Amino acid sequence: MSTSLLYHSFGIRGYRQTRIEPTGGVTRFHVHPNEKSICCSSCQSSNVIKRGVTQREFRCSPIGLKQTVIVGTLPRLQCRDCGVVRQIKVGFADARRSYTKNWANYALQLTRSMTIKDVADLLGVTWDVIKEIKKNDLRRRFANPSLKDVRWIAIDEICIGKGHRYVTLVMNLDSGAIIFVGDGKSAESLVPFWKRLGRRRHRIEAVAMDMSSAYISAVRGNLPKADIVFDRFHVAKLMNEKLTTLRRQLYQEATADEKSVLKGSRWLLLKNPENLSEDRDEEAHLAAALQLNEPLATGYYLKEELRLFWGHTFRWPAQLFLRSWCRRATATGLSPLKTMAKTLTRLEEGLLSYFKHRISSGPMEGTNNKIKTLQRQSYGIRDREYFELLLYSLHQKKYALVG
Ligand SMILES: [Zn+2]
Structure with a gap:
């Protein structure tokens, strides 16, 4: 040669x-x-x-x-x-x-198109050799993500592996990139992030998060100018939980005939009406359950109505709507609905902030699903640094989902 x-x-x-x-x-x-x-x-x-x-x-x-x-x-x-x-x-x-x-x-x-194990087998080397090569490349491209132009972020925790180990993730909602991975799921987990942000923390305008978030007070303390925006999907999830509780309470008080109608209505109540299947007569089944039981119907229609909150264009009509909803939910006297109204009233500011910033943790949820797939495919998550780099690279499609 x-x-x-x-x-x-x-x-x-x-x-x-x-x-x-x-x-x-x-x-x-x-x-x-x-x-x-x-x-x-x-x-x-x-x-x-x-x-x-x-x-x-x-x-x-x-x-x-x-x-x-x-x-x-x-x-x-x-x-x-x-x-x-x-x-x-x-x-x-x-x-x-x-x-x-x-x-x-x-x-x-x-x-980029095969798993590390497949590449190692093909090239006749150990898994670690290929992982190290990939890790070096990720390090070169993704270590220390830039925080320069970050304005809107989402914060959430995810469970890693089977050992109930948690990490706290911060996402830049403009780019969809994970920009911080902290150990644990408490306010403490974010301390290194605040340090890295330094003076740039004054430029953060809003933070999207879960209503039950452990990070609320940490965010208030460290991001003085940021609004907290509670996520619409979490509101829907909480409302569904309340409706399920209500149905369970009503079921226990029902007669045998009523029970047979209520049976199997749980998922129908939670479905959005436009998704009810005609083939399986779901609409008729739901209508029968609602007709039979007035409190259940009240809960169901309040759940449906609450979804309209997010369709408002301006903050003040949304506020009137929310307050009216909470008054009526409280007036039903049904305890799950009263609790829901109380929660929404307490968190009103964070719900109304949506109309100023129009952000949600939706992109974070999507990333969480990617991470779950990654965990199933990747043996590398035991290496903390490698796992962190994989998370930083997730928004770049060519790296996604190949462990
Ligand atoms: Zn020399």
């Missing part, structure tokens, strides 16, 4: 090939550095004396189905200028690595 092929196929420059040794499934290319490229690795002086040689092997990208290995005969040099005695610097591989940069690049390309 000529010098130019060494360069173009393997990215090796300044070496000449002396011998090709095909053994089994592996082809070994023996190479020596060109005399004129030999210099001190410390000061680049060519005023050097050879002090013996060592042979090192480096994996290369395969040719056809054959694995290839570069066997470099590398002199140790004593430098007459700076006095250092050292092996020559190998330009085609990173320090202490037994593969060429070219091969690492090839492996990295493969990880």
